[in-house]
Amino acid sequence: MSTATTSTNSEKVLDYFAIFGVPRKLWIEMSELEQKFLQMSWKLHPDNFVNATEQERELSLKRSSELNDAYRTLRDPIARVEYLLGIEGERKEGEKKQQAPPELLEEVFELNESLEELREARASGQDLTGLQARLETAEKSFQEKLGEVDAELQSAAREWDATLTVDSAARKKVMARLNELLNRRSYIRNLVTNVAKELGEV
Amino acid sequence: MGRIVGIDLGTTNSLVAYADALTGQPKCIPGPYGSTLCPSVVSIDTDGSVIVGQPAKRRLLTQPERTIYSVKRLMGRGPTDIQDELKLFPFRIAPASRNVIRVRLGDKVFTPPEISAFILRELKNWAEAFFGETVDRAVITVPAYFNDAQRQATKDAGRIAGLEVLRLVNEPTAAALAYGLHEKQRGKVAVYDLGGGTFDISVLKLISTSEGDIYQVLSTNGDTHLGGDDIDNLLQAFVHELILQHDRVDFSPHGELAQELRKALIQVKHQLSETEAATLRFSLPNGKVFTHEFTRGALDALIRPVVDRTMGPVKQALADAQLKPADIGEVVLVGGATRTPLIRRTVQEFFDRKPHTELNPDEVVALGAAVQANILDRGVKNMLLLDVTPLSLGIETYGGAVAKVIPRNSTIPASAQELYTTGVDNQTGIEIHVLQGERELAKDCRSLARFTLKVPPAPAGLPRIEVKFLIDANGILQVGARDLRTGEQHSIEVQPSYGISHAEIERMLEESIEYAEQDFAERQLIEARTEADTILAATVKAQANPKSAELTADEGAKIDASVAALKESVAGTDYKLIRKRIDELNRATEHLAELLMSSAVSTALEGRKLAEV
Numbered sequence: 003m004s005t006a007t008t009s010t011n012s013e014k015v016l017d018y019f020a021i022f023g024v025p026r027k028l029w030i031e032m033s034e035l036e037q038k039f040l041q042m043s044w045k046l047h048p049d050n051f052v053n054a055t056e057q058e059r060e061l062s063l064k065r066s067s068e069l070n071d072a073y074r075t076l077r078d079p080i081a082r083v084e085y086l087l088g089i090e091g092e093r094k095e096g097e098k099k100q101q102a103p104p105e106l107l108e109e110v111f112e113l114n115e116s117l118e119e120l121r122e123a124r125a126s127g128q129d130l131t132g133l134q135a136r137l138e139t140a141e142k143s144f145q146e147k148l149g150e151v152d153a154e155l156q157s158a159a160r161e162w163d164a165t166l167t168v169d170s171a172a173r174k175k176v177m178a179r180l181n182e183l184l185n186r187r188s189y190i191r192n193l194v195t196n197v198a199k200e201l202g203e204v
Numbered sequence: 205m206g207r208i209v210g211i212d213l214g215t216t217n218s219l220v221a222y223a224d225a226l227t228g229q230p231k232c233i234p235g236p237y238g239s240t241l242c243p244s245v246v247s248i249d250t251d252g253s254v255i256v257g258q259p260a261k262r263r264l265l266t267q268p269e270r271t272i273y274s275v276k277r278l279m280g281r282g283p284t285d286i287q288d289e290l291k292l293f294p295f296r297i298a299p300a301s302r303n304v305i306r307v308r309l310g311d312k313v314f315t316p317p318e319i320s321a322f323i324l325r326e327l328k329n330w331a332e333a334f335f336g337e338t339v340d341r342a343v344i345t346v347p348a349y350f351n352d353a354q355r356q357a358t359k360d361a362g363r364i365a366g367l368e369v370l371r372l373v374n375e376p377t378a379a380a381l382a383y384g385l386h387e388k389q390r391g392k393v394a395v396y397d398l399g400g401g402t403f404d405i406s407v408l409k410l411i412s413t414s415e416g417d418i419y420q421v422l423s424t425n426g427d428t429h430l431g432g433d434d435i436d437n438l439l440q441a442f443v444h445e446l447i448l449q450h451d452r453v454d455f456s457p458h459g460e461l462a463q464e465l466r467k468a469l470i471q472v473k474h475q476l477s478e479t480e481a482a483t484l485r486f487s488l489p490n491g492k493v494f495t496h497e498f499t500r501g502a503l504d505a506l507i508r509p510v511v512d513r514t515m516g517p518v519k520q521a522l523a524d525a526q527l528k529p530a531d532i533g534e535v536v537l538v539g540g541a542t543r544t545p546l547i548r549r550t551v552q553e554f555f556d557r558k559p560h561t562e563l564n565p566d567e568v569v570a571l572g573a574a575v576q577a578n579i580l581d582r583g584v585k586n587m588l589l590l591d592v593t594p595l596s597l598g599i600e601t602y603g604g605a606v607a608k609v610i611p612r613n614s615t616i617p618a619s620a621q622e623l624y625t626t627g628v629d630n631q632t633g634i635e636i637h638v639l640q641g642e643r644e645l646a647k648d649c650r651s652l653a654r655f656t657l658k659v660p661p662a663p664a665g666l667p668r669i670e671v672k673f674l675i676d677a678n679g680i681l682q683v684g685a686r687d688l689r690t691g692e693q694h695s696i697e698v699q700p701s702y703g704i705s706h707a708e709i710e711r712m713l714e715e716s717i718e719y720a721e722q723d724f725a726e727r728q729l730i731e732a733r734t735e736a737d738t739i740l741a742a743t744v745k746a747q748a749n750p751k752s753a754e755l756t757a758d759e760g761a762k763i764d765a766s767v768a769a770l771k772e773s774v775a776g777t778d779y780k781l782i783r784k785r786i787d788e789l790n791r792a793t794e795h796l797a798e799l800l801m802s803s804a805v806s807t808a809l810e811g812r813k814l815a816e817v
């Protein structure tokens with residue numbers, strides 16, 4: 003595996019928004035999306051083409067899988083932002099993925115210390131209850147931060163929808179913000195998962 | 205093209221069903237013993253002939269080393285996966301197995317798909333006898349939680365049996381189709397399916413649109429090695445211990461005696477679904493009879509762990525569908541093991557709702573397969589099934605981690621594209637490892653395939669190869685690659701980690717046709733003998749009739765000679781000869797048959813055979 007480098011979506015030409023005939027907006031009316039999904043499924047599903055030619059069967063497989071991929075992506079608000087940035091060429095995970103956002107540095111430092119202490123205490127069989135409580139508090143605090151990021155994402159998404167008709171410089175700015183928020187979100191989520199895992203092992 | 209049938213290839217029992225051409229109503233097809241259930245048991249006789257179903261089940265007691273049950277547990281698995289099964293099931297694994305398991309039956313060796321193919325071929329025969337025409341296309345059901353290799357193995361089995369498998373349908377989804385709950389209710393449905401060897405839970409949303417009804421699976425979960433078999437194993441271990449303590453009799457867990465004990469225990473288990481108590485009586489080799497009184501409460505305590513193991517997947521499936529138990533409008537119970545009162549109670553309490561049990565839990569999956577066959581065959585346009593993939597698809601990345609590219613519960617067909625490039629100059633290949641499962645490390649997931657992407661020599665980072673992973677409507681993986689610089693399609697030879705190669709399947713198909721010819725001859729022989737018996741009996745009866753005195757001496761002698769000749773042929777195995785002698789006797793008795801009829805009808809029925817009079 004050492005030689006493979008993967009990167010998603012930088013070459014994707016297929017436009018999921020276009021499949022559903024909706025503009026590249028981040029706010030989507032879900033029931034409308036579902037209606038369209040079901041309508042197109044009736045037409046494209048491979049079940050309709052069992053007795054058709056090989057070519058038609060291949061095409062149905064391709065089109066219905068694209069439809070399902072598009073629906074799966076656009077239905078999920080986070081995947082939707084990620085996908086949009088991808089096709090706009092503005093999704094940058096970069097090397098910063100593993101780095102704490104500056105405003106979180108202090109708290110992350112403390113969290114890592116507590117985690118380290120917990121592991122040591124567990125290894126030497128000490129009492130864990132105090133440490134555990136501290137970690138639980140930290141976990142809750144990061145959960146709240148996750149909620150804050152999601153709220154910020156929502157407001158940035160509204161901004162994006164409003165700038166659709168404005169100049170490209172303004173749009174680039176919103177996209178940079180969305181990108182940064184996605185990175186922050188995935189960083190915090192990883193933290194929360196790790197803490198939950200450590201606490202689970204206690 | 206022939207008909208499409210629906211087949212439930214079960215761990216314990218298999219069935220074949222069809223949908224009525226006019227009404228679309230699905231029905232199961234009975235076999236030669238009158239039952240629609242074909243026990244999933246295969247036995248190979250000393251002369252190499254294959255025995256399937258009820259007669260094979262009897263041979264579990266007399267010829268255990270030539271007979272196999274629950275082979276579904278081995279489908280799509282590798283030798284290292286099945287070590288736990290081997291402790292509990294009398295599978296005789298041939299030592300020469302590589303990544304594919306080979307099972308020894310007497311002096312022959314078969315792969316699990318070949319053994320499953322014997323069962324499928326038997327069901328194909330049932331359907332052909334029923335319709336009087338060839339059946340070569342089928343919809344086959346699989347546990348919803350089957351992985352890629354298990355699905356591929358099932359499809360291979362169909363191919364080896366001479367069936368084109370048009371679709372693999374998930375068992376709980378098929379059950380929902382058979383219930384057709386949409387007529388009464390639109391909303392969320394949970395299907396709890398505990399069979400002989402597998403457990404599935406599926407959550408569906410039923411939607412009615414102007415075009416028709418949509419069955420959309422929202423999530424699925426399960427355990428492909430959890431079922432009534434496990435309850436039997438618990439019972440067997442429990443009673444073994446009792447016998448060892450009380451009577452100091454120890455016997456091999458896989459021998460004939462163990463099979464007999466298992467059979468008796470299954471009867472007790474079934475009895476306890478009806479009554480509060482049941483007694484096991486079992487003759488030991490030392491002449492003593494071991495008896496034990498089971499109460500339903502004692503059984504419940506014993507099987508509680510199995511029931512509890514089903515509830516984890518139930519909760520996970522609900523969580524994945526983002527639903528609470530109270531959001532579920534209808535609950536459906538499927539599979540023989542759900543007749544157990546403890547299971548019914550547990551499910552009912554969890555959902556706080558009385559589950560549906562109206563349809564026969566043995567037949568419901570096959571009936572649903574027939575409904576799906578009908579949709580595919582006639583293009584029934586008022587029903588659409590949207591199913592999901594049960595397990596996430598992933599690619600191994602740095603350090604043995606897994607990057608998920610298609611999450612579990614994605615509607616299928618589903619696909620994902622990944623872009624690959626090289627890390628060093630003039631690198632000619634990129635290794636790709638595809639896995640299935642929810643764990644983070646490759647070593648904890650199921651390996652589906654490894655392959656090497658061929659790359660034309662170029663500076664590092666310059667090649668751009670797009671690999672497309674596609675899960676088709678059967679839940680089976682397809683891989684394709686495209687060189688983005690040249691637009692050239694690459695064909696990829698994907699060697700499955702656990703599975704049979706294409707060439708091997710073709711060889712097995714040829715072999716199975718030989719078996720089929722043997723089977724065919726055997727069936728012809730049985731049918732010819734039965735017919736001979738009928739006409740011989742009719743002749744004896746007719747000769748006893750006073751009217752037979754009107755025959756000439758020559759006619760009488762001819763009948764006696766024909767009877768003797770037919771009897772002689774029946775003792776042999778040449779079915780063509782038997783048929784010839786039947787015709788001869790029929791001709792010899794033509795006059796006698798006429799004499800037995802009143803002269804009025806005799807003219808109308810002239811030329812009838814004696815056996816029909």
Ligand SMILES: Nc1ncnc2c1ncn2[C@@H]1O[C@H](COP(=O)(O)OP(=O)(O)OP(=O)(O)O)[C@@H](O)[C@H]1O
Pocket residue numbers: 213214215216217218276375398399400401402403431432433470473474475477538539540541542543544565566
């Ligand atoms: N009355 C009953 N009470 C309890 N268990 C029963 C009863 N009847 C059948 N079973 C059990 O149900 C199981 C068989 O169920 P079923 O025929 O639905 O399985 P299957 O379809 O062959 O298996 P699978 O779906 O797992 O591949 C057996 O373990 C059998 O002992």
Ligand SMILES: [Mg+2]
Pocket residue numbers: 212214215375399400539569
């Ligand atoms: Mg079943």
